Amino acid sequence: MRFMIMVRANAQSESGQMPEEALMAAMAAYHEQLARAGVLLDANGLRPSAQGFRVRYHGGTPTLVDGPFAETKELIAGYTLIEARSREEAVEWARRFPAPFGDAVDSEIEVRPLYELDDFAHNEPVRRFKDLEATRR
Amino acid sequence: MPNERTTHEAIAAVWRIEQARIVAGVARMVRDIGLAEELAQDALVAALEHWPGEGVPANPGAWLMTTAKHRALDRLRRDKNLATKLEQIGLDLEAREALVVPDFVDALDAARQDDIGDDLLRLVFTACHPLLSPDARVALTLKLLGGLTTAEIARACLVPEPTIAQRIVRAKRTLAEARVPFEVPRGEDLAPRLTSVLEVVYLIFNEGYTATAGDDWMRPALCDEALRLARILSELAPEEAEVHGLAALLELQASRTAARTDEQGRPVLLADQNRARWDHLLIRRGLAALSRAEQLSATQGQPLGPYTLQAAIAACHARAPKAEATDWAGIAALYDALAQATPSPVVELNRAVAVAMAFGPAAGLAIVDTLVGEPALKNYQWLPAVRGDLLSKLGRADEARDEFLRAAALAKNEREKALLEARAAAAGVH
Numbered sequence: 001m002r003f004m005i006m007v008r009a010n011a012q013s014e015s016g017q018m019p020e021e022a023l024m025a026a027m028a029a030y031h032e033q034l035a036r037a038g039v040l041l042d043a044n045g046l047r048p049s050a051q052g053f054r055v056r057y058h059g060g061t062p063t064l065v066d067g068p069f070a071e072t073k074e075l076i077a078g079y080t081l082i083e084a085r086s087r088e089e090a091v092e093w094a095r096r097f098p099a100p101f102g103d104a105v106d107s108e109i110e111v112r113p114l115y116e117l118d119d120f121a122h123n124e125p126v127r128r129f130k131d132l133e134a135t136r137r
Numbered sequence: 138m139p140n141e142r143t144t145h146e147a148i149a150a151v152w153r154i155e156q157a158r159i160v161a162g163v164a165r166m167v168r169d170i171g172l173a174e175e176l177a178q179d180a181l182v183a184a185l186e187h188w189p190g191e192g193v194p195a196n197p198g199a200w201l202m203t204t205a206k207h208r209a210l211d212r213l214r215r216d217k218n219l220a221t222k223l224e225q226i227g228l229d230l231e232a233r234e235a236l237v238v239p240d241f242v243d244a245l246d247a248a249r250q251d252d253i254g255d256d257l258l259r260l261v262f263t264a265c266h267p268l269l270s271p272d273a274r275v276a277l278t279l280k281l282l283g284g285l286t287t288a289e290i291a292r293a294c295l296v297p298e299p300t301i302a303q304r305i306v307r308a309k310r311t312l313a314e315a316r317v318p319f320e321v322p323r324g325e326d327l328a329p330r331l332t333s334v335l336e337v338v339y340l341i342f343n344e345g346y347t348a349t350a351g352d353d354w355m356r357p358a359l360c361d362e363a364l365r366l367a368r369i370l371s372e373l374a375p376e377e378a379e380v381h382g383l384a385a386l387l388e389l390q391a392s393r394t395a396a397r398t399d400e401q402g403r404p405v406l407l408a409d410q411n412r413a414r415w416d417h418l419l420i421r422r423g424l425a426a427l428s429r430a431e432q433l434s435a436t437q438g439q440p441l442g443p444y445t446l447q448a449a450i451a452a453c454h455a456r457a458p459k460a461e462a463t464d465w466a467g468i469a470a471l472y473d474a475l476a477q478a479t480p481s482p483v484v485e486l487n488r489a490v491a492v493a494m495a496f497g498p499a500a501g502l503a504i505v506d507t508l509v510g511e512p513a514l515k516n517y518q519w520l521p522a523v524r525g526d527l528l529s530k531l532g533r534a535d536e537a538r539d540e541f542l543r544a545a546a547l548a549k550n551e552r553e554k555a556l557l558e559a560r561a562a563a564a565g566v567h
Contacts, residue, residue, distance in 0.1 A: 036254065036372045037154065038365035041418060081418075085361070088150035092197075 002041065002114040003082050003090040007100040009049070009075035010107060014068065016048045019101070026098040034082060039093060045078040073108075087113070144189045152181055155198040156284040159205050161256035166209045168319045170263055170281065171309035176212065180205035257282075258321050258373045265334040266317055273308040274337045275344070276301050282369075283362045293359045294344060331374075335383050335444060338366045342387050357394070364391055371426065378433035381426045382445030388423030389451035392416040403552050408460040420455045427452050446475040465495035482511045490523055498530040518547035522557060529564050538564040 007013075019027070034040035046052075050068035057063075069075060077100070084090040094111045101107045159180065164173035180201045194200045264277040275294070279285045287305065291298040322330040345359025367384040374380050396410035405411075430445040441449065450471045457463040472488035486508055493501020505524050514520045525540030541561035548554035 032372075036369060038368035038372075040368075041422070083361070083365070085153065086150065088146045089153060092147065092150040092154055 001084055001086065001090070001116065003084055003087075003094075004112050004114060005080040005082065005094055005097060006076045006110045006112070007078045008108045008110065009072050009077040010101060010105070011072060012101060012105070013077035014048045014050070014072055014075070016050070023098070023102050027100075030096065030098050031080070033096070034080070034093065039082045039084060040080070041083050042081040043079065046076060049075050081114075144193065145185070147193050148181075148184050148188055151184075151193070151197040151201070153284045155201050156181075157257060157260065157282050158198065158253055159202050160281055161260035162202055162253065163205050163209045164260060164263070164319050165256050166206065167213065169313055170260065170319070171313060172212075173209075174281065174309075176208045177201075177205045179208045254373050255321065257369070259319050261334055261370065261373070262321055262330055263312060263317060263319055265330075265337045266312060267330070267333045268311060268315055268317065269308050271337070271340060273304050273311075274333070275340055276304045277308045278337050278366070279341065279362060280305055282366060285362070289358075293356055331377060331379065334370070335379060338363050338370070338383060338387075339444070341366070342390070346390060360387075360391055360394070363387060371429075376433065378430045378437065378439065379442040379444050381430035381433065382442055382448050385423045385426035385430055385448035386444050386451055388419045388426060389448060389455050392419035392423060392455065404556055406556075407454060410460075412457075412459065415455070423448065423455065424452055440478065441474065443475060443479045446471055446478060450475075463494070465491055469495045482508055482513045483517070486514070486517075486520060486523060489527075493527055493530075498527045502527040502531065516547055518544045518549070518553065518557070520544075521547070522560070525560065525564065529560075534564050 018024075031040060031043055048068065052067045052069075054065045054067070054069070055062045056065050080097075082090065082093055084093060090111060090113070094109065097109055099105070099107060100109060156177065159177045160170065160173050163176050164170045167173055167176070183204050184197070184201060188194070188197075260281060261278070264281050265274045269277065276290055279290045279293075280287070285293070287302045288298050291301040294301065321327075341359055342363030345356040345361075345363065364387050367380075367387045370380045371384045392415050393407075393410060395416065396412070396414040397405055399405050427445065427448045430448065431441065434441050434445065450468050453464050453468045453471070469488060469491035472484060472491050476484045476488055485504065489501045489504035489508070491501075492504060502524070505520070505527060508514055508520060509524070511520075521540040522544035525537045525544060528534075528540060529537035538561050541557050541564055545554050545557035545561060548557055
């Protein structure tokens, strides 16, 4: 089962300020631990929303909206994708995630399971969706 | 306070995550993986007693490790026979200190965090010791490294539970009686021992990837475990090219899982698979591991090993956006290298397929024909299946149909059989 651990953004991450060295070291140690347990699939930090953009749909028509976006707490600053055998294992790994902005700053991570193949019925629309997905490469 | 049920679930999860490290850490002290497992279990029992009331500690792994090591220490102090035995087999300084230095466990943990990886590696090499039969190695590895229960291993391997239990008990006894040292082999011992480890991981993966019996085409849990082990190994032994080669091979093969069966669960051949359903994250990881293996081989002046070569072949498929774009000449060359590294009729058969794709069915058939009558392939369904396919491409329909029927009769599971029978039926139609 795949789980995505998402770090919620805050003013600091939105400012583009790099984390302090001690925090970087804690993050590196945590991810090394994940890798050594064969659990880590992928991990990345996201640049501030000021460098991103959104596409908003109104009546099916897309409109481009440039960042930054105000609702900081709803934004994601980074993610770690893990492969765990169960939800309980994912909880245990998530519990060990270092406080993402250091111990002095209250913060939040959110963990969500990814859909697995079996969650979808095998039908034509799903297959077509998967086809589209592959064009990412 | 969390209720008891959730605490028990949390303990089970912590246990799964930590179990191998704890067994490994304790095994370094007592030099017996059977005893180490027993002592680790004692620590689990202690957790089940304490945590529901006191809550799960902030660092549950360290709690379990310390508790298990204290149990080991008690055992060493109490059991003079064990201590003497350890001395006889050349116990290292640290374990001897265990008998005299009172608070050595704490000192040890602080000083030896980095050794956990080494302990795990020792555990891997011991569980995969060539002294044990491949079946026993698989069972022991799944138990000690994967943290699977005997029941889970039995279900995954389609073997009755008592058989697995007995297999594990006997394996541990064999290791103890032979006084197999709990260590990472060095020097010229390393290469053959590493081969044994990689073989076990590959066996576990294949057991899951192609169920050889019953009507289950796959047992995904085994593939997941093997993949996890391969990923762990590439962290523990990062300088070994073939470790990355194996990891690459498994990542790339696993990337096709979703496309390997259709809606009814029937197998889909590689050429017919919907490549959009391949897992691109696993492909990316596989290609990264492959390039690591290739770089290490180049730096160390070694030819590519068999797992790396197989991964390179899988990568040729993974890189092709559609079946027609496959670099078959490249694959044929890689099979050539593989046939030189590990000559075998099965590799030769695969080479024949690649040659046929690159240079035409007649060229492939010429190779396949040299394999007919090969004793090792007597019951191998893919020999007649491949021959049937090439004959059918050459327009020799009747011969093709006979070959597909022969292949169907040799098929090891129902779904393969059905696939081959369908090919036979199609071969007769003009």
